[in-house]
Amino acid sequence: MNEPTTTAPLPRRGVPLWAQVVIWVALVALLALVGLGLRKAQNPIISPGSTVPDFTLTLFDGYTYQSASEVHLADLQGKVVVINFWASWCGPCEEEAAELEEAWRLYEPDGQVVFLGIAWTDTQENAKAYLKRFNITYPNGPDLGSRISAIFNRNLGVPETYIIDKTGVLRYAKIGPFTSVQEIRAAIEPLLAE
Amino acid sequence: MKVRARHTGTQVERYTGTQVTGTQLKRYTGRRVFRVTIFALLFSLVLSGVGIAAVAAQASTPTDDEVNAIAKQLYCPVCENTPLDVCPTQACHEWREEIRKLLAEGKSEEQIKQYFVDYYGARVLAEPPRQGFNWLVYVVPPVIIVAGIFVLFRALRSWSQQPPLHSHISDENGGAEGGEGEASQPADAYIARLEEELKKRK
16 A cells, blocks of 8 residues: 555756746846946936046137137136036027126136036037027037036036036036026135135 | 231231231131130030039939938937937927938938937937947847747647646546557656645645
């Protein structure tokens, strides 16, 4: 009755264990990569309080800064840097164009404040026409390859203005247009006094 | 004696200061006619060339379809997830005009796309360039599909190899039917072992 029976090995069913492990590891790795990519796309590289990485702005024809056709942020250490993103198709940008130019002309003689205009997703022809229309004289250039806007996470729209202090730290960010020269000065003066 | 052909023998005489015979005058007139004919021919050729260029310029004005064929492969960062060919914003309209301008300049589709990548970054492309992590986009989906097909194939094969349940029942009742019982041996062993285990637990 109770004879020991020889137990035949059970037929193997389904995917082998090692394959399951490999599949799960690959899936988790893929999800992690996608998650990291999304996080990188959503978050700016910098936020107020962090040091702004160096970038190079190639200026439009007819614009120079200290006789050069390019501006390197690293060369502006010791100065307050005002970075304004704009586009010729952007209505609110027109509202602040005259104020920014007026503020630039106020600070330009001292050389302690540098204004940089960056045309975002604009065509060169239209951008130049815009600059001419508003008689903008401070250094301006296109955001080639959208490399500069990627630093500031320029996904929301234009205009946006960022102010970097003398040590290269981002201290001020404004989404939308300035309404007066006083508002611009109020953002710059505390950093200039440091 | 070298003379410049002019209207009359008198004029030739005036320019050269020598007397001209009737034969010489005929030769001068012949040359003049020849030169005028050549000039007229050249002039008409130039005119027709200008005309052809104008017609060609008109004909090479890119159509909306030609512009949109490239625009649909691009995305403007202002309005994400909307292809450039159907995007209604002013920014996208200006980009389409830029494409039209570049096409009119004779740029190829690849050159225009490269121009946009250089100017605005690779993110404007509908299809990410095949480099770096972008390869995942091209590699992972086919691998998953192939793996899925493999798993499905294996599952289907194992299902089709399983003997139907009624054959076990008939075997259990001593009604083994020839070769069918042999074919279902592994499954029978499994059921026998299962029953044995169940009996032990009673």
